[in-house]
Amino acid sequence: MKEFSKMNAEEQAELYQQLLKEYNWYCAMGLKLNMARGKPDADQLALSDPMWTIVDEHTPMVGADGMDYRNYGLLFGTQEARKLMAEMMEVDWQNVIIGGSSSLVMMYDTIMRGMMFGMLHSPEPWFSCRDRKFLCLVPGYDRHFAITQDLGFELIPVPLFEDGPDMDMVERLVKDESVKGIWCVPKYSNPSGITYSDEKIRRLAAMETAAPDFTIMWDNAYGIHHLYPDQPEEIADIFALAREYGHEDRIIAFASTSKVTYPGAGIAALAASKANLDYIAKHMTHQTIGADKLNMLRHTLFLKDLEHVKQHMARHAALLRPKFELVLNQFAKEFDGCNIAQWTAPRGGYFITFDGPEGCAKRIVQLCADAGVVLTDAGATHPGKQDPQDRTIRIAPSLPPVEELSRAMEVFCLCVKLAALEKLQKN
């Protein structure tokens, strides 16, 4: 297709009318497609259904810790679950705490502990730091941003490049003592799908920060979520690097089985230095007696070890890959030559970042919604939901079946073109 901006007004108007006709045809279909969140689809969920009855009357109820899985106890979770998650997180099992079904809750608790008591090296609780700030990589994950926003942090946007954070900017910003931390999704980042380079990770580990309690929220949500398991992207060991510089306590890492087994009923984990774990335990012991050990047991029986986890994740990949490829192929075909859009081509994770023409993201999302296709809100990829260029949209291809996804993307591409033409006509 011809470059939109090189069409004359008449051509643009003609194309617009033609696309509008198509759009109205889709609207009349009464579609109801939801691509708002990164939810696994029904086939993916079914992969873990053997877990339902995996604990039965033959299952020993006492594990390595010598305690009944059904009763109270084990603040940090069962040894078996800690070992499983440690393998997935590439850390020592004694550095792991198993939580409930959500790593988001563990992140929230971590920030809340910082607010209330301070982190391990805090001079005072974060609550008492009136102009507290948190670095937010953009495009990024709305739920990360929302936690720190609700707790009164000023959110400072920092560009996320193809190989990780704009480290020059990060290094400059952390000279301010009131900058208390940064949210990171280091592998297959949400939503751009990029993976941090070793060099960027080393700089995060090495940099000197004015705040002694600067915290890297290392949300490795997609650490084993490769779309191409034969060519997995790997990241540097941030804990090992941080140890080199004496900054190990700076990092709190998170992972979960939400997109390995079940989003609503997985197990979550936090990994940190021994000193951090001791500090966390001091307060955590007042909060809980320990998370659901029967669910940990189900997971350790079902997932067994890293080798089995990888096999299981390859089955997820086989279901997800065609969806990602469908979206990317459709983008390539529909926007070829138009010069109105850019997008990322992730090799793992759950999202694609799409950049439309400036000032069009909200309009595109609205047009899609009017046609029955619900996308993640425009702006959600930016702190405070404010995308200053109004161009970035998070695409979540996982939930709809392939047929529906294909239909949804037809609608989406149409809406992008309509919005782009509307903008050109206005200029």
Place this chain on the structure above:
Amino acid sequence: MKEFSKMNAEEQAELYQQLLKEYNWYCAMGLKLNMARGKPDADQLALSDPMWTIVDEHTPMVGADGMDYRNYGLLFGTQEARKLMAEMMEVDWQNVIIGGSSSLVMMYDTIMRGMMFGMLHSPEPWFSCRDRKFLCLVPGYDRHFAITQDLGFELIPVPLFEDGPDMDMVERLVKDESVKGIWCVPKYSNPSGITYSDEKIRRLAAMETAAPDFTIMWDNAYGIHHLYPDQPEEIADIFALAREYGHEDRIIAFASTSKVTYPGAGIAALAASKANLDYIAKHMTHQTIGADKLNMLRHTLFLKDLEHVKQHMARHAALLRPKFELVLNQFAKEFDGCNIAQWTAPRGGYFITFDGPEGCAKRIVQLCADAGVVLTDAGATHPGKQDPQDRTIRIAPSLPPVEELSRAMEVFCLCVKLAALEKLQKN
């Protein structure tokens, strides 16, 4: 037996030597008995083992909310679980939030929300109230006290009588604006086992408090945990009473299935006014996408409704009652006439409160520990673990099998007598 204080020094010394011989005989047995916490025993746990495989390939994965139990969603939990817990808590299901496996975590989160954001009617976050205070009924539950202590509240002890709190004292104390709340276990209280009278509950609901954000932490942990299911103790509906006085937002109620199904793997619930739930949701939406719905499903399939829950709880009672009766009979027999001890005779819950001679509780617990019988720490029943009279001990009869419990109580009674005689000899 003769009253200890009426024996002469010789008689006391002779008895002491005789008891010491017995004590040494027990010590030589190398006992290892733990009565520190209110844990259900293995037979009680087994009552819920049918739950393991209750979700299977025939179970529909979509409930009343139209959402897949396995996927993300439902901040307040499934409708089925909310209805089940609402029946148990005697509230409307729309006033219920289902949490993870622990009501303690929900209490902690509630207090943390108060600290960070304030409660619904707070003029400022509790964190900003420098001389914040919380009322602690004694004897009471150490984990309640510990939450508010760790969060910097001054803990004010208030006597808990046989029919509930010393309300004259409570009403006096709440005239101080910095008194922000009170911990209550209204039925079969931990650890005395007493149940609040309707009049006491009415006064809690009616009283005027200086703090607009005064909060009653209504931990109805043992609401259906009767030892004598044919003669259950019931309590007044505090929400209904509070509505009469316009104080409904004052109450946050909690319950769980920790001692219905599994302590490590039950479901927890919070009940509160609609206004409170709206307020909680505002912050909770940043904390979690919702708790484990598969575990809610296991519970609703297994426990079905209040009628089935009652039948299930009667099976617990049948296992627990003999243990409570054993302890109470042993106390009556061993301390008959000695005039050195008092104890409560609960008709539900998990604990008995034992009061020994003043200044002896720590010594008794130590003597027991030396003989291999671990009790709850002396002092645990009081805020800050400080029992000014050093006489109260929490007895938790549930965990040991009957044989072991009997043995443990023999040791305990011996230790009480030894400590009492030591004290008399010192005077």
